[in-house]
Amino acid sequence: MRKAERAKVIYDRLAKRYPSPEPALDWTNPWELLVATALSAQCTDERVNKVTPVFFERWPEIKDAAAADVTEIEAVVRSTGFFRNKAKNIKAAANRILDVYNGEVPKSMAELITLGGVARKTASIVLSNAFGINEGIAVDTHVKRLAFRLGLTTKTDPNQVEKDLMPLYPKDQWGEINHFLVFFGREVCPARKPKCDICELNDICPKKGVK
């Protein structure tokens, strides 16, 4: 089967499996989603969702995070790992948004990735989920692994995986395909023990059973 054809089958079957995908990260506004996504690096969303309520109770708005003591932020986000980088980046991002973007989370890829700790993956999540803007496909560990196993890419660098995926899907599906692959990756095709025996993509998967 051709790659483009396989890509469409993957989308159709996962759309049937996930009729209305709920975002895994608990967010209500762009800034909260930005912080939650920044905290999600190399950390389960379950853990992120335990930290964010504490964070936003202590620092409800962007200006609060901008003025916060970094060591206090570190203490709150500690359990998500990489806590020094994350705390510093969040505070710096808050200040830049206040100083450069009039206190509003910017709505473009080019502007978002000027914030420290924000690259294409985090920017794509914020753009598609908070603003409904599809400028990129968020390639996280799940998307990367599934795209490779399903034969949609041979690359390992996330930015190159994204370049392989983008022509395979219309823009209005870019947010969904990320959600589909993340949830399906967690439930059926995790890094360690993929459940190929119950996988509804088994018949079109070039790497069934392969690490």
Place this chain on the structure above:
DNA sequence: CTCCCGATAT
């Protein structure tokens, strides 16, 4: 390429 880094599963 290396480093950042805690929590959990295996």
Place this chain on the structure above:
DNA sequence: ATATCAGGAG
């Protein structure tokens, strides 16, 4: 003990 988790920067 090791691998992995909704990554990003130097």
